[in-house]
Amino acid sequence: MIKCYCGSQLEFENCCKPYISGTKHAPTAEALMRSRYSAFATHNADYLVATTHFSTRKHHKREDILEWATSNQWIKLLVLNSSINSVTFKAFYxxxxxxxxxxxxxxxxxxENGKWYYVDGTFF
Known part of the structure; x- marks a missing residue:
């Protein structure tokens, strides 16, 4: 079995895959962020678009997301800090x-309505 791309040490099947496949919703902002990283690693642009908040979705085109996801080899995720509605992280690629x-x-x-969405981010 494949370890999850998000670095949780769980198997992908039991970690981020249920969120990405739509069988479960991420219970926290951090879980959503981790699943979004895994979606980049597995080139799932549809999930990335679907989990982007409608207020900022127009700035995130599926084609651009897919191109960035596939043109990079995703190595590791390091979560530096997490709160109820924010996550600071480093994604290595x-x-x-x-x-x-x-x-x-x-x-x-x-x-919103029991589902977490990515709104936007500040880049360092």
């Missing part, structure tokens, strides 16, 4: 020029 990169972000999430 190798770009298409085979250079190591770090995406450092403080993300804001919103809970």
């Amino acid at each position: 190798i770009n298409n020029q085979l250079q190591s990169e770090i995406h450092h972000e403080h993300s804001i999430f919103k809970l």
